[in-house]
Amino acid sequence: MCATKTTDVPATVAQIEALRRAGADIVRVAADTQADAAALAEVRERTAANLSVDLQENYRLAEAVAPHVDKIRYNPGHLYHHQTDIPWADKVRYLAEVASRHRCAIRVGVNCGSIDPEQKAKFAPGDRLGPMLASALAHCELLDRLGFFQYCVSLKDSDWRLVVEANRRFAAERPDVPLHLGVTEAGMPPEGILRTQWALQELIPHGIGDTIRVSLTVPGSRKHEEIEAARKILGDIAAGRRVEPPPEEGRQLTIVSCPSCARVENEAFVALAEEVRQMARFAESYPITIAVMGCRVNGPGETDSADLGLWCGPSKVHLKRGAELIGAFAYDEILPRLRAELEALIARLENRGPGA
Numbered sequence: 018m019c020a021t022k023t024t025d026v027p028a029t030v031a032q033i034e035a036l037r038r039a040g041a042d043i044v045r046v047a048a049d050t051q052a053d054a055a056a057l058a059e060v061r062e063r064t065a066a067n068l069s070v071d072l073q074e075n076y077r078l079a080e081a082v083a084p085h086v087d088k089i090r091y092n093p094g095h096l097y098h099h100q101t102d103i104p105w106a107d108k109v110r111y112l113a114e115v116a117s118r119h120r121c122a123i124r125v126g127v128n129c130g131s132i133d134p135e136q137k138a139k140f141a142p143g144d145r146l147g148p149m150l151a152s153a154l155a156h157c158e159l160l161d162r163l164g165f166f167q168y169c170v171s172l173k174d175s176d177w178r179l180v181v182e183a184n185r186r187f188a189a190e191r192p193d194v195p196l197h198l199g200v201t202e203a204g205m206p207p208e209g210i211l212r213t214q215w216a217l218q219e220l221i222p223h224g225i226g227d228t229i230r231v232s233l234t235v236p237g238s239r240k241h242e243e244i245e246a247a248r249k250i251l252g253d254i255a256a257g258r259r260v261e262p263p264p265e266e267g268r269q270l271t272i273v274s275c276p277s278c279a280r281v282e283n284e285a286f287v288a289l290a291e292e293v294r295q296m297a298r299f300a301e302s303y304p305i306t307i308a309v310m311g312c313r314v315n316g317p318g319e320t321d322s323a324d325l326g327l328w329c330g331p332s333k334v335h336l337k338r339g340a341e342l343i344g345a346f347a348y349d350e351i352l353p354r355l356r357a358e359l360e361a362l363i364a365r366l367e368n369r370g371p372g373a
Contacts, residue, residue: 018045018071018230020237020277023053023060030063032240037066039244043228045069045090047279054081061085069124073280073314074098079112083119090124093152094131095314105133106159113165122167125156128201129174130319145174145322149183150190157194169227170194173201175273175308175319177216188225195227202232202273202308202319205290209233209274210246214253214260221254232276234290234309240277270297271306273323280312285348286329287311293327296352303363307355325358327351 019036021028023046033044044066048054057070069088072078074095083089091112096105116123129145133152140147153170160168170191172183177200184196200216203209213231220226231247253260274290281287290309297307308323310316313330320326326337333345336354346354 018232018276018278019047020240020279020281022279023047024056026056026059026063029056029060032237033060033064033066033068035241036244037064039241040248041066041244043067043069043088045071046086047071047073048078048082049073049075049280051078051081054078057082057085071126071279076108076112079115083115083121086121088122088124089116090126092126092128092131093133093136093156094128094318097134105135109156109159110163113160113163116167117165122169123160123165124197125153125160125168125170126197127153127156127170127172128319129176129179130201130321131314132318145176146179146183146186149174150186153187154190157191168194169197171197171199173199175200175202175322177203177212178267180216181219184220184225185223196225197228197230198226199230199232202275202310204272204274205234205294206242206246208272210250211260211262213246214250215262217250218254218259221251234274234287235277236287237277237284243276268304270301270303272297272309273306274309275311275316275319277311280314281329282312282331283329283348289327289329289334289348289351292352293355296356297359300359300363303366305359305362305366307359324362325355327355 019029019032021032023029036044046068048057048070068086069090070082070086071090076091076096077099079089096108127149132148136148136152149172153172172187174180180200198217198220200213203212229247231243233243235242272294277287293309306323308320308326310319310328316328320328320337321340328335334348334351335345336343
């Protein structure tokens with residue numbers, strides 16, 4: 018996925034072509050405004066790449082972008098952010114009609130941090146797998162009833178084990194539906210590459226998966242590393258080479274961070290993720306998860322399941338303790354506040370702190 022602002026047409030086209038040269042078969046760009054949609058028309062004129070558009074929170078842009086792309090990606094959880102009085106099924110019906118008219122494919126992108134609230138309410142608190150599967154299956158059933166079959170599905174989580182389980186279960190129920198695989202918020206290299214490989218090597222050899230994406234927190238100038246990592250993972254799987262998780266994996270500090278993309282509202286997010294990794298090294302032996310998210314679209318929801326979370330806005334970083342918002346702090350203030358929270362959490366884990 019491009020990390021450039023879509024309205025910066027020269028930069029976006031340059032990144033698309035760089036990703037193509039690195040081996041990308043499909044390049045995803047973002048559209049959240051009419052200005053993005055207008056720029057996308059110009060991008061289309063300058064590249065022959067297969068383009069997928071991420072509608073982010075604004076499904077109503079489909080009509081404006083469909084003539085210029087090969088695939089439309091929507092997130093079922095984001096359909097509720099606009100025109101809340103309109104049923105989600107009517108919005109999907111609109112998307113399918115637009116995509117059919119313009120001969121576009123659709124990706125139903127189900128993401129752990131932005132689940133359809135109606136589906137989430139049907140399951141026990143903390144159940145991340147059930148709502149994802151239910152949402153994906155419901156959208157497939159509707160698209161089938163509408164007679165639209167040019168679609169694929171993705172079920173992504175920041176926990177690679179849940180990615181494996183979700184895709185296994187979905188493939189068992191709907192083996193006819195193509196699957197796009199990936200670990201969302203996989204993090205910085207090399208950890209982000211390893212988490213993705215651990216998931217993919219449990220799925221692809223069993224015939225599960227049709228396209229893949231490696232999502233890494235890297236500067237925009239290094240986006241090609243995602244493609245290189247993906248190609249290497251596929252090569253390892255084809256050759257029967259496995260990379261086994263270490264015995265302590267899952268029982269020590271985990272830092273998840275979303276990929277650099279067009280949604281990021283402050284490029285300082287990428288540097289902050291690395292600073293968090295360095296600062297938190299003292300806590301490596303503790304089973305704690307810290308999430309560092311780059312935008313308002315998925316950040317609030319995708320930090321809920323972490324012990325400590327940051328989601329970054331244009332000038333402030335929002336600090337969370339689980340689902341609880343502690344406050345918003347300037348970029349140059351956030352690390353000491355996060356460290357204090359981390360130290361307090363470790364104290365509680367060691368049964369030494371308040372509330373233990």
